[in-house]
Amino acid sequence: MSLASFNNSSLITGALLLVPILFVLYRNLTPSSSSDTTSSDSSSPSDTSEQEPKSIMQPARTDLLPPKDDPFTLNELKQYDGTTEGMPIYVSIKGTVFDVSHKSDVYGAGKSYNIFAGKDGSKGLGMSSLKTEHAVPDYSGLDEKDMKTLNDWHAFFIKRYNIVGRVSDLPDAVKDQ
Ligand code: HEM
Incomplete structure (x- = not known):
């Protein structure tokens, strides 16, 4: 296998590995109401994951009009x-x-x-x-x-x-x- 083709297949393998990693990462970013305290909504009562990962989404607000x-x-x-x-x-x-x-x-x-x-x-x-x-x-x-x-x-x-x-x-x- 030439060096060029090795590098190409490494790149493809790397890219393929990145897809599930990004997916798992994003699963942790999608909205969850479990860390919210202002419960004006009751649409997701089942969303109670115990181990809440530290979210990088913005926190709920307490100053809404x-x-x-x-x-x-x-x-x-x-x-x-x-x-x-x-x-x-x-x-x-x-x-x-x-x-x-x-x-x-x-x-x-x-x-x-x-x-x-x-x-x-x-x-x-x-x-x-x-x-x-x-x-x-x-x-x-x-x-x-x-x-x-x-x-x-x-x-x-x-x-x-x-x-x-x-x-x-x-x-x-x-x-x-
Ligand atoms: C791997 C793919 C993705 C990554 C890494 C990602 C990453 C992020 C990050 C970092 C935030 C927080 C942004 C901030 O508050 O400044 C966010 C928020 C958000 N994402 Fe994604 N995202 C991805 C895919 C998607 C897709 C496919 C959608 C389509 C529905 C989406 C919809 C949203 C929405 C609506 C927010 C909320 C923004 C807000 O109002 O605070 N994201 N995402």
Whole structure:
């Protein structure tokens, strides 16, 4: 085996080993309500892992404002996608609109989770997908596991972001859910 091919196969082996490591790492990052204390939500009562790994996710907040109920159409939401300087950034999950402006480091233009800004991308959150085609409000096709992931994200956001309103024109398949 030539040195060049050895290096190539080492690289491929290294890359293959990285995939499960990243997966395990991310499993520890996905939302969990067990370390939260402000229990305004009851969607994940079974989430009680005893050995909570030290999370690098932001902690729950205790200074949230009373939730607002202002209606937003999906079209109106688009202006809050982080592309306009000085405008707030909004993320909607299952029709609940959250102000995520103080996390522009992840939701701002060009940042990792900008895909969820200025829209309701519930389906993608449930699927743990960052693909544009998945960041849509109709999550009706999600299986039980992905539905739990979506509900966990909703609970995560409720404890960390101010609610500024709700989407008034969700697709029929997920309206009133
Ligand atoms: C190996 C892949 C991934 C890694 C290493 C990773 C890493 C992280 C890290 C470090 C944070 C905390 C960020 C912060 O608070 O500053 C985070 C938060 C988050 N991640 Fe990921 N992530 C990965 C994949 C994904 C995927 C596929 C999704 C799609 C749903 C996703 C959605 C989120 C969301 C919504 C947050 C919450 C941000 C917040 O509001 O605090 N991540 N991730």
